[in-house]
Amino acid sequence: MKLADIIPLLQLEPLVVIDDLDFEVETACGCDLMSDVLAFSQEKTLLLTGLTNPQVVRTAEMTDIKFIIFVRGKRPQEETIELAREKGINLYLSPKPMFECCGLLYQGGLSSEKIRRI
Amino acid sequence: MQEKLILQNKIAKGDFARGGETSSNLKELLRKLGIQSDKNRRVTIVTYELEMNIIIHSHGGEIQVYISSEKIRVVAADTGPGIEDLEKAFQPGYSTADDEVRDMGFGAGMGLNNIKHYSDELEIETGPGQETKIVATVYL
């Protein structure tokens, strides 16, 4: 799915825009546990999260995730936005809750990540 | 190539504001050194987990990173209180993190597992009331 298609689907408000909207997203990861993101995530993943602190951006940075969507209208802290700008990570805000966001993306054709067994 | 120290950073207890800075600096440094991006990713994830563990669970410590033509070695050493039961600490889901830390997204009890998964060699010296020293190596 292209990011351009995801924006209307999840009613995304852009907070930090770095990459262009042609970016092809392959999978998504809905997660509020940073170590789980660090365990499973792949590069072309979109991270959906209810957390808003700067560690979310740090986690994305370490795993080469380029897009973060904050769900349920929870606006990230200013430090989080600053850090994302500095690190070149795109931030968007969706008014929809996590479950709905994931459902819509799944319906739209995104598959879940291949999870390695622990 | 002889092993060379490329990064050395003190990590303070509870310093969430700067949590991840060391790993971020390392990532940039490895990029400049022309290290393959998947190796870079593995090393920086390991370092980030070690860095956050020092911030969350220890009295404070230091991270050093060494590089040679064969490998990258990350050394994370802190001044205690040590890991009570290492076998338990490696169980997925086991965490002693408090609610405040969990609210920030840590405390999944997955960190040590991640470190093991992403490194080629792992050595741990610790024990109750002791310092903890963890050496993680990724082959180039």
Ligand SMILES: Nc1ncnc2c1ncn2[C@@H]1O[C@H](COP(=O)(O)OP(=O)(O)OP(=O)(O)O)[C@@H](O)[C@H]1O
């Ligand atoms: N440097 C350390 N000093 C003392 N105890 C530690 C240290 N690192 C880890 N531990 C102990 O080992 C446990 C497991 O660590 P691990 O990194 O796997 O999980 P976590 O830090 O609790 O959660 P996560 O890493 O998933 O956010 C910790 O909860 C803590 O009790």
Ligand SMILES: [Mg+2]
């Ligand atoms: Mg940890």
